[in-house]
Amino acid sequence: MAIVIGGSSTCALCNEVLEDEHELVMTSPFIEDASSDLWRYSDAAFHKNCFMGWDKRKRFINTFNGYYEKHYRGMRVMDDEGTISDV
Numbered sequence: 001m002a003i004v005i006g007g008s009s010t011c012a013l014c015n016e017v018l019e020d021e022h023e024l025v026m027t028s029p030f031i032e033d034a035s036s037d038l039w040r041y042s043d044a045a046f047h048k049n050c051f052m053g054w055d056k057r058k059r060f061i062n063t064f065n066g067y068y069e070k071h072y073r074g075m076r077v078m079d080d081e082g083t084i085s086d087v
């Protein structure tokens, strides 16, 4: 899982600092293809507001879930709001 240091880590979407009081979305590493346009968003953190308004959000979630389906039999899923659960 991405490591966030409140007040110094930045949002991968808006590049603003992530503060402890912000609601965040964090991802574990899941993109193997470094040429993917989603590569830099793997193992990253976002403001929840930025994530919810992101035009690539649906594809990002599908890619995340596809990765876990393929490698871990779907033991981890990301919902529509970016919340990751172990199932």
Ligand SMILES: [Zn+2]
Pocket (backbone or CB within 6 Å): 011, 012, 013, 014, 015, 016, 046, 047, 050
């Ligand atoms: Zn942001």
